[in-house]
Amino acid sequence: MNAGRNGHGPIYCLEGISKSYPDVVALAPLSLEIRREERVAIVGPSGSGKTTLLHMLGGVIQPDQGRVVIDGRNMASMASGREKAGLVGMIHQQFDLVPRLSVLHNVLAGRLGYWSLWRSLISLISPQERHLATEALRKAGIEDKISQRTSRLSGGEQQRVAIARLLVQDSQVILADEPVASLDPTRSEDIVRLIREIAEESGKTLVASLHSVPLVRAHFTRVIGLRKGTLAFDLPVTQVTDDILTELYDLEGNRDGVLSPAS
Amino acid sequence: MAFSLRLLESRRFITLVLLGALAWSAYNINWSEPIVHSGGGSSLVTLVKSLFTPELSPSFLKLALEATWVTIAYAVAGISIAVPIGLSLGLVASGVLTKPGAQRRVVMVATRLFLAVIRSIHELVWALLFVAALGLSPMAGILALGITYGGILGRIYADIINDVPDAPLKALRSSGASEWKVLLYGRLPLALSDMLSYTFYRFECAVRAAAVLGFVGLGGLGLEIQLSLDDLFFDEVWTLLYFLVGIIILVDLWSSALRKRLVS
Ligand SMILES: Nc1ncnc2c1ncn2[C@@H]1O[C@H](COP(=O)(O)OP(=O)(O)OP(=O)(O)O)[C@@H](O)[C@H]1O
Numbered sequence: 001m002n003a004g005r006n007g008h009g010p011i012y013c014l015e016g017i018s019k020s021y022p023d024v025v026a027l028a029p030l031s032l033e034i035r036r037e038e039r040v041a042i043v044g045p046s047g048s049g050k051t052t053l054l055h056m057l058g059g060v061i062q063p064d065q066g067r068v069v070i071d072g073r074n075m076a077s078m079a080s081g082r083e084k085a086g087l088v089g090m091i092h093q094q095f096d097l098v099p100r101l102s103v104l105h106n107v108l109a110g111r112l113g114y115w116s117l118w119r120s121l122i123s124l125i126s127p128q129e130r131h132l133a134t135e136a137l138r139k140a141g142i143e144d145k146i147s148q149r150t151s152r153l154s155g156g157e158q159q160r161v162a163i164a165r166l167l168v169q170d171s172q173v174i175l176a177d178e179p180v181a182s183l184d185p186t187r188s189e190d191i192v193r194l195i196r197e198i199a200e201e202s203g204k205t206l207v208a209s210l211h212s213v214p215l216v217r218a219h220f221t222r223v224i225g226l227r228k229g230t231l232a233f234d235l236p237v238t239q240v241t242d243d244i245l246t247e248l249y250d251l252e253g254n255r256d257g258v259l260s261p262a263s
Numbered sequence: 264m265a266f267s268l269r270l271l272e273s274r275r276f277i278t279l280v281l282l283g284a285l286a287w288s289a290y291n292i293n294w295s296e297p298i299v300h301s302g303g304g305s306s307l308v309t310l311v312k313s314l315f316t317p318e319l320s321p322s323f324l325k326l327a328l329e330a331t332w333v334t335i336a337y338a339v340a341g342i343s344i345a346v347p348i349g350l351s352l353g354l355v356a357s358g359v360l361t362k363p364g365a366q367r368r369v370v371m372v373a374t375r376l377f378l379a380v381i382r383s384i385h386e387l388v389w390a391l392l393f394v395a396a397l398g399l400s401p402m403a404g405i406l407a408l409g410i411t412y413g414g415i416l417g418r419i420y421a422d423i424i425n426d427v428p429d430a431p432l433k434a435l436r437s438s439g440a441s442e443w444k445v446l447l448y449g450r451l452p453l454a455l456s457d458m459l460s461y462t463f464y465r466f467e468c469a470v471r472a473a474a475v476l477g478f479v480g481l482g483g484l485g486l487e488i489q490l491s492l493d494d495l496f497f498d499e500v501w502t503l504l505y506f507l508v509g510i511i512i513l514v515d516l517w518s519s520a521l522r523k524r525l526v527s
């Protein structure tokens with residue numbers, strides 16, 4: 001397994017990263033470190049910069065200033081897909097699977113970073129490393145759906161396929177942008193628990209944005225609060241009080257109750 | 264370049280050009296001459312009458328079937344050439360495999376122009392050119408269809424491949440997939456059903472075009488229709504036309520059955 005290859009030093013060093021768009025500062029300069037095996041929840045009102053931060057952690061967008069150092073290497077200068085695939089994997093609220101492909105191929109897409117183009121092509125006809133996909137789907141709890149067309153699955157099942165894809169990618173870091181925002185509370189709990197177990201089991205780092213306080217409290221070790229693109233707080237989960245959270249959301253004038261500590 | 268393309272594609276501009284062309288042609292028609300020439304009246308009547316009495320003798324039906332077969336073969340061979348042309352040029356024209364920059368834009372515009380040129384020449388004109396070069400061989404007709412339809416398919420394929428939803432592609436990239444792999448596991452599967460149904464629609468058009476290719480002497484329904492017309496055997500003409508309609512309906516049924524299976 002790739003996780004914990006170096007084994008020491010922080011997995012992430014953010015050195016004054018910032019991102020602006022023409023009419024808004026999405027993220028003001030931010031510096032922090034994330035240690036291996038931490039499970040970090042990013043919370044904050046809509047538009048506070050959670051997605052922006054996660055995308056920079058995943059190398060999907062580059063910061064305007066500063067740099068993201070992952071496992072001792074500069075994210076921006078990471079050339080090969082293979083190297084990046086071993087470091088970071090992402091899941092999203094909208095699962096982002098390819099509906100027409102079978103579940104099997106969607107899961108195996110997690111191997112594309114490791115495979116040659118030729119092997120990727122062959123795999124569409126004769127699936128490669130099938131055992132990895134079977135094992136991942138078993139862990140994700142939907143082994144029986146392996147040969148179904150992905151478009152036929154429910155939202156929760158699709159999120160499990162996305163998790164299985166992440167499992168076969170076997171990256172050191174798992175990034176999750178509102179992974180359960182489109183699921184009902186019971187499913188949300190199951191999915192977040194699953195992601196947490198995967199991270200814990202193989203010593204991976206987990207960074208996720210979430211809107212549910214109970215889920216944050218139950219499954220994460222550290223909470224980062226963002227407000228209008230600036231860091232509001234960065235605390236161990238045990239020190240995050242309801243007052244701190246209420247303040248984070250109220251100062252924004254955001255009272256639509258997406259995140260209410262009582263819930 | 265970008266500006267002039269946008270101007271050419273703007274709806275108001277196109278409307279103006281079309282209105283201008285209409286006015287110009289109305290002005291140029293010689294309205295004082297009758298539209299139907301004097302001898303045409305009686306043959307028009309025979310033509311309509313024979314609509315209900317198509318030639319159904321076994322020997323003629325056999326000839327019509329053979330001609331139908333030739334026409335279908337032309338259409339299938341033509342589309343078989345057009346699809347690889349369309350796919351490869353369409354991919355280049357879509358620019359999804361090249362890095363953004365000035366070079367990509369040049370390649371994209373050049374390929375799109377090339378596609379526009381080959382499809383703006385009608386398949387009949389291509390056929391005449393190829394007949395002049397290759398003689399009256401089936402290859403002339405097949406190439407003519409393949410090139411025109413390759414140009415049409417290439418343009419549409421490029422658009423379909425470009426318009427695929429972005430999120431699944433981003434997810435693939437974030438797990439380390441190169442653009443070629445993104446194409447294989449994302450763009451093509453996402454674009455497949457649109458590309459297939461458009462190809463089928465074009466296959467239907469190719470059947471009609473293949474029939475017409477007979478008029479330049481290349482065999483098939485078109486040639487038979489022309490020979491029967493020359494002899495004023497309208498009942499034979501109608502039989503042949505019924506066969507043509509039959510193929511089109513069959514292709515339509517086949518493609519919608521296939522599409523249903525793919526989409527569900
Ligand atoms: N591509 C973009 N172009 C312009 N502005 C953008 C872009 N992406 C994000 N922004 C802006 O940056 C700010 C932060 O956006 P971001 O998506 O990171 O917020 P978020 O915390 O994820 O919000 P949500 O909870 O609604 O997902 C917002 O004001 C947003 O409008």
Ligand SMILES: [Mg+2]
Pocket residue numbers: 050051052177
């Ligand atoms: Mg977001």
